Amino acid sequence: MFTLSEENYLKAIYHLESDSKKGISTNAIAKSLETKASSVTDMVKKLSEKEVVLYKKYQGVTLTEFGKKTAANIVRKHRLWEVFLVEKLNFSWDEVHDVAEQLEHIKSPKLINQLDALLGFPTHDPHGDPIPDKEGNVNIVDKILLSTLNKGESGVCVGVNDSSSEFLRFLDKKKITLGKIITVLEKEDFDDSLSIEIDGEKLSISKKIANNLYIKK
Amino acid sequence: MFTLSEENYLKAIYHLESDSKKGISTNAIAKSLETKASSVTDMVKKLSEKEVVLYKKYQGVTLTEFGKKTAANIVRKHRLWEVFLVEKLNFSWDEVHDVAEQLEHIKSPKLINQLDALLGFPTHDPHGDPIPDKEGNVNIVDKILLSTLNKGESGVCVGVNDSSSEFLRFLDKKKITLGKIITVLEKEDFDDSLSIEIDGEKLSISKKIANNLYIKK
């Protein structure tokens, strides 16, 4: 069994690994958990003893298979709870994360299996992120950033890169939601802004927005 | 805000107060939390600083109004989660307590309000215990122990005194569930056992069982 703190470290390392593929540095973990590098060194030693990470001084850490599975299970719980909050309790997608951060640590296999069933075995969370299965496997989909689409191309909005409340509420205001079809009408050269069509409406979108929306062609 | 440990102490004191009405002794709290009296003394000082209990050395503790409200809110969450587990996730009534012990500490007013609504604003948990309202008020019902019924009397089974898994599974086996009507056919003098009728069936019940079932006439 892992403590709340250990679980949070595992999850942070898991997310960092999926980005970088190299050994994860003490500093990167510290930044992502808003803690100090010295605290990370201490914890990483403990996780290494528990055989969830490989650690050699000054070399960063990597998750073991066991560590990966453990972390994926926490992510699975986090995302299932997010679906629950949106689908069953009328939360909006910008309200779920903090509560899910708490709920993901509840220990009960039956609870999470039944929740999965209640929700109809969802494959993605409200932000378009995939829900790992019980073995920790994730179905990786070839989604691309809206900013990489060329003029005239279109695709379905399937996820967000930034899932901060601010960004999500901005999307709500612009009526940009997952599942909608977006067509690039124009790409402005001087500021990389886009003119897009969504719901039959024309909309202007900054580079920053386009860099945070995932599309599936 | 209160830590997990502080919340557990508050809840324990709350339950002990509802039984005894006097100042709650260090020892009683220690027993109920399976900890040591010296640990209780330490914590009780902290709770006193936070103004949730009144404490004078060697005199035991009492909850303040604020403490009572805080504790009732934790109990409210515990019982709502128990209802959720039974009604929505197909848990049986002997499986819910340990998970609810974890879920009761999740901090999100919106979560608990929406959960309440999803469940149709239940008034009692799966064991027949009342769910405090948002202000911490509890509707006390005049339920009595089955053992206090006289020969010939009958009533509805509305709760359990012992909610251990063992007892609850025993009741399941005997098909004794909340809401059923029980009639006392006979009271044996030499061992205080009862002969009862339930579902049109005749059943023999020991004194111990009769002392752990609540009836409403």
Added chain:
DNA sequence: CAATATTTTTAGACTTGTCTAAAAATTTAT
């Protein structure tokens, strides 16, 4: 009421997880 038993508190220690400051290793730049 005084002796004894029990309860409660205190004192000091330990674990977990964190921090700051300083030392050591590694990386980057001149």
Added chain:
DNA sequence: ATAAATTTTTAGACAAGTCTAAAAATATTG
């Protein structure tokens, strides 16, 4: 390739929550 900058680790401290052992207060009882 040295020197400087950065990253990482170590050393020592602290808060929360717990424990054991001993002291102090309270309760029981002959």
